Amino acid sequence: MADEQIQEPLEASARQERSKRLRAYWLRVIGALVGLVVVAVVINVFAKGTFLAWGNIVQVLRQISYNCIMGVGQTFVIITAGIDLSIGSLVSLTGVVMALFANAMHFGGLPLVVATLAVGIAVGALAGYVNALPVVRLNLPPFITTLAMMMIAVGLSYKISHGRPIPLQSGAFQGIGIGAFLGGLTRAMHVHDIPNPVIWMIVIVAVGSILLTKTRFGRYVFALGGNEEAARLAGVNVRRIKTLVYVISGVCAGIVGFLYMALFSSGSPQTGTGDEMLEAIAAVVVGGTSLMGGRGSIVGTFFGALLIGMLYNVMNLLNVESYTQKIVLGAVILLAVVLDETRKRYLAKT
Amino acid sequence: MRGIGKSFPGVRALDDVSLQLYAGEVLALVGENGAGKSTLMKILAGAQPADTGRIFVDGSAVRIDTPGAAERLGIGMIYQEFNLVPALNAVENIVLGNEPHHGIFLDERAARERASAVLVELGIALPLDVETARLSVAQQQMIEIAKVLSKRARIVVMDEPSAALSERETDRLFDIIARLRARGVGIVYISHRMEELPRVADRITVLRDGHAIETRVAKEFPADDIIRAMVGRRLDAHFPELPPVAAGAPVALSVRNLARPPAVNGVSFEVRSGEIVGFSGLVGAGRTEILRAISGADVPLHGEVDVGGQRVRVLQPSDGIAAGIAFITEDRKSQGLVLGMTVRENITLAHVGEFVGRDLLVNRAKETQATNHFIAELRIRTPSPEQLVRNLSGGNQQKVVLAKWLLGHARVFLFDEPTRGIDVGSKAEIYNLMISLARNGAGIVMVSSDLPEILGMSHRVCVVRGGAIVREFLRGEATPDAVIAAATGAA
Structure with missing residues (x-):
């Protein structure tokens, strides 16, 4: 067979197709960025220059970091056509457990911080594992199993904390929650501090994105979300992959629990039980991940979280009262998803 | 119109x-x-x-x-x-x-x-x-x-x-x-x-x-x-000529007393290296279920499966793949392909591990190279390896499924209705591919409801009824009437 003759143009066309896709991708990113900048400048004028202040931008990034980290875990779950409703309450459960653990230890400093984080991650991972068990063993819908976990985790965290926040006795955590990353350096350079949670977010988005797009595990996540039976018959260990995505989601919740606990210097059963879970899911969906599974990205989730965070911020700067904020937010989420779907249909036609 | x-x-x-x-x-x-x-x-x-x-x-x-x-x-x-x-x-x-x-x-x-x-x-x-x-x-x-x-x-x-x-x-x-x-x-x-x-x-x-x-x-x-x-051109022969099975060719696949009631009830047969065995029977006779039980798609209740003389224990599809069994399913869209993924991702799906480098990341360049090899060899008509499989025609989708299984080192190929719903040109290519697999020593089982295909492409024909093999014909003995009679229970 004339392999070489066919191979050559094939590779060329593969390159072409890839560069076409890459170009489409960057066009989208640049388009989104240009749009963002224009909107931001307009808003900035209305907000009398407060919106584009560096301090405000950093503030928005800090505010979205918690939901964005939860969104990273959630993205994995949703690409497998699942959902994890328990993440918000796992934030409170891990926070309470970590606070109790830290207060019971007789050592301090960095070892305490690391050990406490490890406990939070372990609790989150365990809860994720329990979430996945009925899903992979009995084929139950994750909506129900994680809903049950949500209630159980909330109940547990109230019970073991007796309904009250547990103040941290050690001062070792203070820097992590509200401190700045390499604060000495940023101050020496006379730029605004970068809060630690922002760095956590950046690292987790980067690691999550590589895991999803560049590894065998990530490939299997997409495959089983796209066609579970085909993936299984191709030898993919569907149970293991599904279990792992819920574990990842739980771990992300544990990290957020840790960051909130450090921020408030206490583990509270109320943290994370508000709209956090829904906003994290909203960030994932606004970011272009399909609830039907098989399609999505973590970078998209970051931008989804950013959009939601900016909206809140703008409305605060413009003194929109909080009830109206919710209405606007809901409308914008709907609009974003409708626009994305319209764009996809348009692209599919041309 | x-x-x-x-x-x-x-x-x-x-x-x-x-x-x-x-x-x-x-x-x-x-x-x-x-x-x-x-x-x-x-x-x-x-x-x-x-x-x-x-x-x-x-x-x-x-x-x-x-x-x-x-x-x-x-x-x-x-x-x-x-x-x-x-x-x-x-x-x-x-x-x-x-x-x-x-x-x-x-x-x-x-x-x-x-x-x-x-x-x-x-x-x-x-x-x-x-x-x-x-x-x-x-x-x-x-x-x-x-x-x-x-x-x-x-x-x-x-x-x-x-x-x-x-x-x-x-x-x-x-x-x-x-x-x-x-x-x-x-x-x-x-x-x-x-x-x-x-x-x-x-x-x-x-x-x-x-x-x-x-x-x-x-x-x-x-x-x-x-x-x-x-x-637009004349196809000389409907089926290509089958190369004879070498005398004394080793047994590639041996199945004994395989059972998974109610569909599979005690099936025993052997396939030699280089041999194509056709499974004929009515829909619902249990042919697909037999292949599923051998490959690990379903777990058999009991029975013994040897591949190349080695006993294998197949409890899930990955066991079958590890044992060198490739199962090319009948229903491309629901079982064979992830339609929303690219040609490359589908072809490498069952063997992604072989493309993982020391950095634990999937080496996309190597994947593309392997994919291009199959696109050329199987003449898959696709603008590029990055095309979504959804956008290919049925025959080309089937070739992608085949490429996925050719990529591994399988010694036994189980084909379930390999040419259903695909065009004449692609059919001929798939027949040639099966023959070249047989030449290279693979053992092949082909389930088909297309009687001419069974008669034209099998060294041996097994007729399945009620989840068991009821008759076996050598190539010369199998006539349409005899096979149908055995399949319907008329004989």
Whole structure:
């Protein structure tokens, strides 16, 4: 067979197709960025220059970091056509457990911080594992199993904390929650501090994105979300992959629990039980991940979280009262998803 | 339909196609995949708009821009993938969207009467109260036909209706078609099966590359001419020559007392290296289930499987793959492919591990290289390895599935209906591929409902009935009559 003759143009066309896709991708990113900048400048004028202040931008990034980290875990779950409703309450459960653990230890400093984080991650991972068990063993819908976990985790965290926040006795955590990353350096350079949670977010988005797009595990996540039976018959260990995505989601919740606990210097059963879970899911969906599974990205989730965070911020700067904020937010989420779907249909036609 | 044209990005799917269908006739529409049959029928059904051309029903020009408009004009479609609600029973499916009612309440008795009237007219006996999901494919198809007729369809389009049916069920289908024809219904019958055309069709139209090439009365259109019109060149032999199995060739696959009741009940057979064994039988005889139990898709209750003389324990598909068993499933879309992934991602799916570098990341360049090799070798028609599999034609999708299994080091290949629903050209390529696998020492099991294919492509034929092998024929002994007799229990 004339392999070489066919191979050559094939590779060329593969390159072409890839560069076409890459170009489409960057066009989208640049388009989104240009749009963002224009909107931001307009808003900035209305907000009398407060919106584009560096301090405000950093503030928005800090505010979205918690939901964005939860969104990273959630993205994995949703690409497998699942959902994890328990993440918000796992934030409170891990926070309470970590606070109790830290207060019971007789050592301090960095070892305490690391050990406490490890406990939070372990609790989150365990809860994720329990979430996945009925899903992979009995084929139950994750909506129900994680809903049950949500209630159980909330109940547990109230019970073991007796309904009250547990103040941290050690001062070792203070820097992590509200401190700045390499604060000495940023101050020496006379730029605004970068809060630690922002760095956590950046690292987790980067690691999550590589895991999803560049590894065998990530490939299997997409495959089983796209066609579970085909993936299984191709030898993919569907149970293991599904279990792992819920574990990842739980771990992300544990990290957020840790960051909130450090921020408030206490583990509270109320943290994370508000709209956090829904906003994290909203960030994932606004970011272009399909609830039907098989399609999505973590970078998209970051931008989804950013959009939601900016909206809140703008409305605060413009003194929109909080009830109206919710209405606007809901409308914008709907609009974003409708626009994305319209764009996809348009692209599919041309 | 007159002068129909339709373009998709980069493809001229239909170019000035005209078609006439008379009341009470069966017009067979044949052509390779991608010839434009489906597109033409989708336009008739209002599922897609035409770019040019007009459609006339009973002599007057009509506009068909929605499926509802087609239905009102008496045009009924029976797609290959049925549009039935699996949880509803036959009656509920037949009247779906058209339920008789008293005010806001459903009139179940009237629904039942209407459904049975249609079924009686067609001479169909069906359990009416059973969930559709639990009925056989043939029974589901009959519900589809009844559903279309209950809406007073005068034009019925059937897309490969016999593809999933056994010989006997196909006979039943032809009886029903004869009744429809007698009632003055015009039928467009899309098919890949040459041998059934003279039985069922009055006239035959061949489509190729979006053009209507030729229309003739069926009696005056021999299979050779049809195939020549379809491919635009003459295919010399329908099946390539089988190389003989070397004397003393080692046993590639040995299966003993394999059981997974109720579908598989004690199956024993051997396949030697370089041998192709054909599994024939009626739909529901348990052929697919036997392959599933060997490959680990289902876990067998008991039985022993040896690959290359080594006992293997297969409890899940990954065990089968590790043991060197490749299972090429019958249903590409639901079991063989992830349609939303690219050609590259599908081909490497079962062996991604081999492309993982020391950095634990998947090496995309190596994947692309391997994919290009298969695109060239199997002549997969795709603009690039990064094309989504969804956008390929059926034959090319099947080649992607094959490439996925060729990529590994399998010694045993289990093919389940390898050429169902694909065009003549791709079929020949798949036969050649099976032969080159056999030449290289693989053992091959091929399940097929296409009798000529079984007879033409097997060294040995095993006939399956009731989940067990009831007869075995050597190549020379297998005749169509004998195989059918064994399959139906007549012998």
